[in-house]
């Protein structure tokens with residue numbers, strides 16, 4: 001299992017990063033580029049034998065790696081263009097969700113969902129089907145209505161949801177079909193949320209808790225039976241949780257989901273109303289998200305299998321707890337994007353924030369994967385996993401269609417990486 005090396009996070013800098021945010025992956029690129037125009041990018045892609053785009057470097061595996069040319073789009077103008085007639089926004093690929101959200105909110109608009117951190121680039125997050133939580137809410141990629149990208153031959157093309165039959169295969173594309181320069185997203189009217197943290201949810205109340213609000217996350221350290229924290233993000237006009245809600249107690253001060261980390265890094269809690277983008281993420285832009293010295297894995301399981309899948313991990317609880325900072329459960333709605341972990345199946349997402357100790361974490365990840373295998377787990381593409389490629393192919397009904405698209409769009413393997421070759425073989 002390749003989980004990189006032991007190295008504390010330094011965070012990706014403003015240039016083309018040498019390492020990912022977590023520090024466990026040193027990009028193997030021979031050359032780094034930060035074009036300032038799309039034409040410069042097109043020439044670079046056309047003339048390169050091996051090229052990958054990197055976003056904000058928040059993935060934990062070698063998906064964004066290349067031995068050739070690593071290109072950051074952070075030097076292109078950070079445009080954000082709202083189309084009020086269509087209720088969409090077209091945003092430059094490298095813009096961070098947090099920056100996009102502030103601009104959208106000022107214009108009276110919102111995104112239905114955000115990840116736990118607003119620090120990630122739009123194109124990088126969409127490419128891996130990054131998600132938040134909400135029983136009726138799709139992942140971030142489901143909002144995409146159009147993509148502008150530089151293809152392997154250096155052409156600049158635009159693909160649209162309403163015009164291209166293969167669009168559902170091109171959105172969650174793992175950087176394998178080209179370098180995305182602009183992304184168009186559906187937007188909704190701006191809204192307000194209140195965030196409450198409740199303590200001590202019994203596992204038996206999981207379904208009720210998930211159904212209780214707009215966006216719900218459950219956190220456990222795998223040391224007890226249930227969930228130490230419930231993060232309930234509810235529409236501002238919904239009634240607050242009543243006393244004794246599902247056997248929980250109210251947190252009386254702000255908390256951080258990772259033990260020992262400062263609550264000041266997190267978005268406002270205690271039911272204070274606030275704009276969607278200051279409540280949907282757990283972590284605040286400008287502050288370290290999560291803990292920093294960590295690895296992450298995440299497995300998307302059929303929503304209905306939640307209780308059984310958790311029970312399957314119970315015998316492993318002590319080993320999980322020994323290398324765990326925190327485990328988060330979320331739900332995500334079904335969609336039709338070929339490589340989305342929610343393709344044709346709503347998810348229970350079981351996320352693990354491990355310690356940064358790669359040697360200690362790797363065997364536990366392998367055992368978690370072995371125990372979840374009966375539930376056809378789909379990995380988060382941007383996190384640490386080592387699932388059997390045949391099992392991954394079997395878990396994605398459109399795997400063969402994506403493979404065909406990939407071979408046609410990039411016959412010379414310009415955008416390929418070892419990780420892509422493993423899960424999407426060339427021949």
Ligand SMILES: Cc1cc2nc3c(=O)[nH]c(=O)nc-3n(C[C@H](O)[C@H](O)[C@H](O)COP(=O)(O)OP(=O)(O)OC[C@H]3O[C@@H](n4cnc5c(N)ncnc54)[C@H](O)[C@@H]3O)c2cc1C
Nearest residue numbers: 053055056057058059116121123124127130131175180382
């Ligand atoms: C602290 C922390 C919290 C996280 N929380 C969540 C969460 O709540 N939910 C969740 O689902 N995930 C979460 N993640 C994972 C993260 O959202 C994904 O790994 C996401 O892909 C990171 O986006 P990025 O911009 O850093 O992309 P990178 O890691 O830089 O790249 C990811 C992929 O996108 C491709 N890519 C980047 N830019 C482009 C482009 N312009 N054109 C084509 N391809 C491109 C890269 O080649 C690569 O394959 C978290 C990660 C961290 C570190």
